[in-house]
Amino acid sequence: xxxxxxxxxxxxxxxxxxxxxxxxxxxxxxxxxxxxxxxxxxxxxxxxxxxxxxxxxxxxxxxxxxxxxxxxxxxxxxxxxxxxxxxxxxxxxxxxxxxxxxxxxxxxxxxxxxxxxxxxxxxxxxxxxxxxxxxxxxxxxxxxxxxxxxxxxxxxxxxxxxxxxxxxxxxxxxxxxxxxxxxxxxxxxxxxxxxxxxxxxxxxxxxxxxxxxxxxxxxxxxxxxxxxxxxxxxxxxxxxxxxxxxxxxxxxxxxxxxxxxxxxxxxxxxxxxxxxxxxxxxxxxxxxxxxxxxxxxxxxxxxxxxxxxxxxxxxxxxxxxxxxxxxxxxxxxxxxxxxxxxxxxxxxxxxxxxxxxxxxxxxxxxxxxxxxxxxxxxxxxxxxxxxxxxxxxxxxxxxxxxxxxx
Amino acid sequence: xxxxxxxxxxxxxxxxxxxxxxxxxxxxxxxxxxxxxxxxxxxxxxxxxxxxxxxxxxxxxxxxxxxxxxxxxxxxxxxxxxxxxxxxxxxxxxxxxxxxxxxxxxxxxxxxxxxxxxxxxxxxxxxxxxxxxxxxxxxxxxxxxxxxxxxxxxxxxxxxxxxxxxxxxxxxxxxxxxxxxxxxxxxxxxxxxxxxxxxxxxxxxxxxxxxxxxxxxxxxxxxxxxxxxxxxxxxxxxxxxxxxxxxxxxxxxxxxxxxxxxxxxxxxxxxxxxxxxxxxxxxxxxxxxxxxxxxxxxxxxxxxxxxxxxxxxxxxxxxxxxxxxxxxxxxxxxxxxxxxxxxxxxxxxxxxxxxxxxxxxxxxxxxxxxxxxxxxxxxxxxxxxxxxxxxxxxxxxxxxxxxxxx
Numbered sequence: 001x002x003x004x005x006x007x008x009x010x011x012x013x014x015x016x017x018x019x020x021x022x023x024x025x026x027x028x029x030x031x032x033x034x035x036x037x038x039x040x041x042x043x044x045x046x047x048x049x050x051x052x053x054x055x056x057x058x059x060x061x062x063x064x065x066x067x068x069x070x071x072x073x074x075x076x077x078x079x080x081x082x083x084x085x086x087x088x089x090x091x092x093x094x095x096x097x098x099x100x101x102x103x104x105x106x107x108x109x110x111x112x113x114x115x116x117x118x119x120x121x122x123x124x125x126x127x128x129x130x131x132x133x134x135x136x137x138x139x140x141x142x143x144x145x146x147x148x149x150x151x152x153x154x155x156x157x158x159x160x161x162x163x164x165x166x167x168x169x170x171x172x173x174x175x176x177x178x179x180x181x182x183x184x185x186x187x188x189x190x191x192x193x194x195x196x197x198x199x200x201x202x203x204x205x206x207x208x209x210x211x212x213x214x215x216x217x218x219x220x221x222x223x224x225x226x227x228x229x230x231x232x233x234x235x236x237x238x239x240x241x242x243x244x245x246x247x248x249x250x251x252x253x254x255x256x257x258x259x260x261x262x263x264x265x266x267x268x269x270x271x272x273x274x275x276x277x278x279x280x281x282x283x284x285x286x287x288x289x290x291x292x293x294x295x296x297x298x299x300x301x302x303x304x305x306x307x308x309x310x311x312x313x314x315x316x317x318x319x320x321x322x323x324x325x326x327x328x329x330x331x332x333x334x335x336x337x338x339x340x341x342x343x344x345x346x347x348x349x350x351x352x353x354x355x356x357x358x359x360x361x362x363x364x365x366x367x368x369x370x371x372x373x374x375x376x377x378x379x380x381x382x383x384x385x386x387x388x389x390x391x392x393x394x395x396x397x398x399x400x401x402x403x404x405x406x
Numbered sequence: 407x408x409x410x411x412x413x414x415x416x417x418x419x420x421x422x423x424x425x426x427x428x429x430x431x432x433x434x435x436x437x438x439x440x441x442x443x444x445x446x447x448x449x450x451x452x453x454x455x456x457x458x459x460x461x462x463x464x465x466x467x468x469x470x471x472x473x474x475x476x477x478x479x480x481x482x483x484x485x486x487x488x489x490x491x492x493x494x495x496x497x498x499x500x501x502x503x504x505x506x507x508x509x510x511x512x513x514x515x516x517x518x519x520x521x522x523x524x525x526x527x528x529x530x531x532x533x534x535x536x537x538x539x540x541x542x543x544x545x546x547x548x549x550x551x552x553x554x555x556x557x558x559x560x561x562x563x564x565x566x567x568x569x570x571x572x573x574x575x576x577x578x579x580x581x582x583x584x585x586x587x588x589x590x591x592x593x594x595x596x597x598x599x600x601x602x603x604x605x606x607x608x609x610x611x612x613x614x615x616x617x618x619x620x621x622x623x624x625x626x627x628x629x630x631x632x633x634x635x636x637x638x639x640x641x642x643x644x645x646x647x648x649x650x651x652x653x654x655x656x657x658x659x660x661x662x663x664x665x666x667x668x669x670x671x672x673x674x675x676x677x678x679x680x681x682x683x684x685x686x687x688x689x690x691x692x693x694x695x696x697x698x699x700x701x702x703x704x705x706x707x708x709x710x711x712x713x714x715x716x717x718x719x720x721x722x723x724x725x726x727x728x729x730x731x732x733x734x735x736x737x738x739x740x741x742x743x744x745x746x747x748x749x750x751x752x753x754x755x756x757x758x759x760x761x762x763x764x765x766x767x768x769x770x771x772x773x774x775x776x777x778x779x780x781x782x783x784x785x786x787x788x789x790x791x792x793x794x795x796x797x798x799x800x801x802x803x804x805x806x807x808x809x810x811x812x
Binding site: 001003005006007008009010011012013014015016017024026027029030031032035036037038039040041042043044045046047048049050051052054063064066067069073075076086087089090093116119120122123124125126127131132133134136223224225226229230231233235251252253255256257258261262265267268270271274275276277278279283284285287288291297363367368382383 | 437443
C-alpha cells in the first residue's frame with residue numbers, strides 16, 4: 001500500500017455534516033446534542049470507559065456512572081433489568097438465542113413475528129436457529145398489522161407436535177411505513193398463552209413515552225443511534241426480572257489445565273458487553289434530554305409536524321402517504337409517481353431529486369429513489385418542516401407537476 | 407427520575423483526559439491521532455456512516471471508503487477476506503460458532519487454546535457451545551507457552567471417539583504478561599493436522615508487523631480500540647479465502663407469509679456488521695498511521711523503550727518483570743512486593759501508588775493494585791519513559807525502599 005492508496009483515508013469528513021436539514025429516516029433520532037459531542041471527544045480513545053473498572057464488568061462501573069445509568073434506563077422503559085449491547089439487533093439475537101435454548105431437542109423452535117418486522121429480526125432468529133411465522137398486515141396502502149392474528153398463529157404452533165414456541169416479537173414502529181402498533185393487544189395474548197413477549201423498540205424508545213411491563217412486555221430492545229441521540233453503535237436490551245438469569249447467566253466454562261473460571265463474567269455477552277467507549281458515553285450524556293423529550297406532550301408535537309408535512313406533500317399530484325392515517329410516527333413513506341415520471345426524462349435520472357433538494361440545503365432522501373421516498377421529521381422545527389414542504393412543491397412545479405393549492 | 411438524579415449524566419468528562427502520561431495496559435494502542443478525533447466529531451451522529459449506503463451492506467459502502475478499507479486491511483494483515491465486527495471477541499465468537507457448526511451432532515466440539523488466552527476466548531467458546539482444552543505454559547515467572555504441546559493436545563482429541571476438533575486458537579500476545587508467541591510453530595502443527603488455526607491479534611495487529619497467511623493463520627481477530635488507534639468498540643475479523651463462505655454466509659431465512667428473503671444480507675453478522683458509526687471511521691482514519699507504525703523498525707524502537715523501563719524498575723528492591731525476557735512487547739507486568747509492604751502501613755492503603763503517580767502526572771496503573779502492576783509504554787517517548795522510571799524510583803525512595811544505583 002503506497003501513500004497514494006492510503007491518502008483516501010486521510011481527512012475523512014462527512015459530506016452532509018454541517019448546515020443541512022437532514023430527513024434521513026433512520027438518523028433523526030440519533031442526532032447528538034452539543035454536550036454529547038463534547039463527551040465523544042473526552043472519551044474518544046479506545047477503552048476510555050475502563051479507567052475505573054474495579055470488578056471486570058463494564059455494567060458495574062461507577063465512574064463514569066454506568067451502573068446508575070443502567071438502573072435509570074430500566075425505570076425509563078418500565079422494565080426490571082437492562083444491559084447495553086452493541087446494537088438493538090444484537091439484543092434481539094441474545095434474547096431469541098436464550099429463549100431457544102430452553103426448547104427441548106427434537107422440536108422446531110419458532111418465533112412468531114409481525115410481517116412488518118425489521119430484517120434484522122429475521123436474521124436474529126436465523127442466527128439462533130429459530131424458524132419464523134409471520135403475523136400478516138393488510139398490505140398496500142395502510143400495511144396495518146392484524147394484531148389479533150398473533151393468537152391464531154401462536155395456537156397453531158402450540159397445537160403442533162413438532163414445533164415449540166420460542167416467543168412472540170412485535171416491532172413497535174416498523175422501519176418502512178412508520179406504523180406504530182400498540183403492544184397492549186399482543187401483550188395480553190402472550191400473557192394469556194404463557195408466551196414470552198419481545199418488543200423491538202428501536203424506532204420508539206427514546207422518542208415516545210413507553211413503559212414495557214405496563215403492556216406485558218417481557219423483553220425489550222432499544223437503539224441508541226436510532227432513537228436515543230447517541231453515536232453508533234450502541235443498543236440496550238431490557239427484561240422482566242424473571243428472565244434475568246436466562247438473559248445474563250454467569251460464565252461456567254473452566255480451563256481444563258489451569259482451572260481458570262470466570263464466574264463474575266456474563267456468558268451471553270462474552271464477559272462484559274463490547275461497548276467500552278464513546279458511544280455508550282454519548283447515550284448516557286444524552287439520557288437527561290431523552291427523558292425530557294420522550295413525553296406524551298412532546299411526542300404529540302412531533303407527530304403533528306409529521307402530519308403537517310404529509311398533508312403538504314399530498315398536495316403534489318399523485319403523492320400518497322403510505323401506512324396508517326392519521327400517522328402516528330415521524331418516519332413516513334410516500335408514493336411519488338410524479339417524481340418517477342420526471343426521472344425517466346431527466347439527465348440525472350433518479351438522482352435529480354436528491355440533487356435538487358441538496359441545492360436547497362436538504363439531505364437524507366435516499367439518492368436515486370423516486371418511486372417512493374422515506375423521510376423523518378423528528379426534531380425539526382415547524383419552520384424547517386414548512387421549508388421542506390415548500391421545496392418539494394417547488395421542485396414539482398419546476399418540472400411541470402401539478403400542485404394543488406394549500 | 408428527577409433533575410437531581412439525572413444531573414449526574416450531564417457534563418460527563420473523562421477524569422484522566424488531558425495532559426497525563428497514561429500507562430494503562432490496554433489503552434496505549436488505542437489512542438487517537440488528532441485527525442481521528444476530528445473524524446469522531448464529523449461522524450458523531452448515529453448511523454452517520456450510512457448516508458450513501460446503496461446496497462444495504464455497510465461493508466460495501468464507497469463513501470466514506472469502507473469497502474476499500476476492508477480490502478486494504480486484508481492486505482495489511484496478509485489475509486484474503488476481512489469484515490468489521492463490534493470487537494475482537496465478537497469476531498472470535500463468530501469464527502468458533504461457524505467452525506463448530508460443521509461438527510457432526512453427537513460429537514463434543516473442542517477448541518484447543520493457549521493457557522494464556524484472554525478470558526473472552528474462553529467465553530467465545532462457551533457461547534458457541536464448545537469445550538476448551540488448554541496448552542500449558544511454564545508458570546511463574548516466565549509463563550512461557552509450551553507451543554509444541556499443541557500437537558499432543560490436538561492428537562488426543564483427534565484420537566477420541568467422542569470429541570471433534572473445532573480449531574486451535576493462539577493468543578499472539580497475552581494480556582497478562584505481554585508474552586509474544588510466534589504463530590509459526592502452531593501454524594505448522596495445524597497445517598500438518600488439517601486443523602483450522604485462529605490467531606487472536608488484539609494486542610499485536612496494529613502495533614507490530616504481521617502477515618497471517620505467511621505463518622499459516624486461517625482466521626484472525628484484531629481490535630481497533632486495543633491496537634489500531636481507534637475509538638471503541640470496533641474489531642476486525644479476517645480469514646483465508648477458503649473460509650469465506652463459512653464465515654460470511656448469505657441469509658437463507660424466508661418469511662412464511664410475506665415470502666421476504668434477505669439473500670444479500672450476511673447471516674452471521676445479522677445483516678451487516680453492527681458498527682455503523684464513528685468508531686469504524688476512526689479506524690479508517692487512523693489506518694495510514696497504523697500502517698506506518700506497525701513496521702519492524704518502529705516496533706523494535708517501542709520494545710527497546712519497554713525494556714529500558716523494565717530495567718530501570720528492576721533497580722527498585724524486589725521489583726521483577728514477569729513474562730519472557732528479554733521482553734518482546736510493550737505491555738508488561740511486574741511483581742512489586744515493596745509497594746505492597748508500603749500499602750500495609752499507608753493510610754491510603756493500596757491506592758497510595760495510584761495517587762502518588764497521579765500527583766506526578768502519571769495515570770493508568772490500576773488504582774489499588776500494589777502486589778503486582780501492569781503497564782504499557784507503547785507510543786511514549788524515550789523522555790517520557792525515563793520520567794516514568796524516575797517517578798517510580800522517587801516514590802520507592804520516599805517510602806524507604808532501596809533503589810540500586812543505575
